[in-house]
Amino acid sequence: MKTVTIKNTTIGEGTPKIIVPLVATKEEQILQEVETVKFSKPDIVEWRVDCYEHVESLEAVSNMITKLRNVLPDTLLLFTFRSFKEGGNKEITDRYYFELLHTAIQTKQIDLVDVELFFAESEVKATVKLAKENGVYVIMCNHDFHKTPPKEEIIYRLRKMQEFGADIPKIAVMPQSAEDVLVLLEATNTMKTIYADRPFITMSMSGTGLVSRLAGSVFGSACTFGAGIEASAPGQIPVDQLRNVLEVIS
Numbered sequence: 001m002k003t004v005t006i007k008n009t010t011i012g013e014g015t016p017k018i019i020v021p022l023v024a025t026k027e028e029q030i031l032q033e034v035e036t037v038k039f040s041k042p043d044i045v046e047w048r049v050d051c052y053e054h055v056e057s058l059e060a061v062s063n064m065i066t067k068l069r070n071v072l073p074d075t076l077l078l079f080t081f082r083s084f085k086e087g088g089n090k091e092i093t094d095r096y097y098f099e100l101l102h103t104a105i106q107t108k109q110i111d112l113v114d115v116e117l118f119f120a121e122s123e124v125k126a127t128v129k130l131a132k133e134n135g136v137y138v139i140m141c142n143h144d145f146h147k148t149p150p151k152e153e154i155i156y157r158l159r160k161m162q163e164f165g166a167d168i169p170k171i172a173v174m175p176q177s178a179e180d181v182l183v184l185l186e187a188t189n190t191m192k193t194i195y196a197d198r199p200f201i202t203m204s205m206s207g208t209g210l211v212s213r214l215a216g217s218v219f220g221s222a223c224t225f226g227a228g229i230e231a232s233a234p235g236q237i238p239v240d241q242l243r244n245v246l247e248v249i250s
């Protein structure tokens with residue numbers, strides 16, 4: 001399996017990389033949040049743009065990217081607009097979703113961009129192409145906040161992301177039972193041993209799924225999300241606690 005190296009970080013080898021989200025709404029709070037988050041030394045900082053109050057202004061978003069980049073010259077910066085249908089905070093048109101991603105990519109000030117699989121195939125592929133042309137890596141993803149699809153379906157989606165040119169495929173699912181967590185981990189392990197030719201990320205959400213965030217790398221998941229000031233999804237634990245556990249397990 002290939003690894004992905006961005007700046008000084010190699011994803012897909014060694015201990016799983018820690019991603020910490022920024023979820024504040026106002027500029028001033030985001031800038032305070034990033035200072036605190038930086039202190040915890042994450043491998044990747046994710047700006048959850050769907051939480052930002054001025055997400056509907058491309059100019060405001062571009063300016064925020066510059067400010068975050070200045071605070072984080074060396075830490076990888078991931079730009080994520082999580083769609084409403086996949087658990088995000090704001091409803092926007094598909095057209096604006098892609099406009100937003102394209103604007104962020106063209107600033108060349110982000111390292112990674114999150115692109116959801118379930119949009120029009122042509123738009124998704126065009127965005128991957130634009131990202132590659134601008135030296136931005138793509139985390140392609142899918143979220144199911146209600147259930148855990150069958151193992152075959154989880155693998156199918158991750159393979160589709162590979163086919164679409166994602167640098168790092170990712171899936172987050174919700175367990176309704178402990179068995180569902182095993183389904184996610186089994187899909188992860190099969191993906192690692194048979195299908196994956198690049199790093200990928202999986203997680204089972206909520207308290208029931210927490211074990212997947214702690215021990216997911218044993219089965220093949222390359223990164224895990226930890227909470228900074230506030231969690232961006234159910235089941236994330238504070239980054240310092242997460243790091244302690246990873247040091248023991250990995």
Ligand SMILES: O=C1C[C@@](O)(C(=O)O)C[C@@H](O)[C@@H]1O
Pocket residue numbers: 021046048080082114141143172203205225232233234236
């Ligand atoms: O896709 C993901 C994963 C996530 O939903 C989680 O479950 O940790 C958290 C989100 O911020 C991120 O964009």
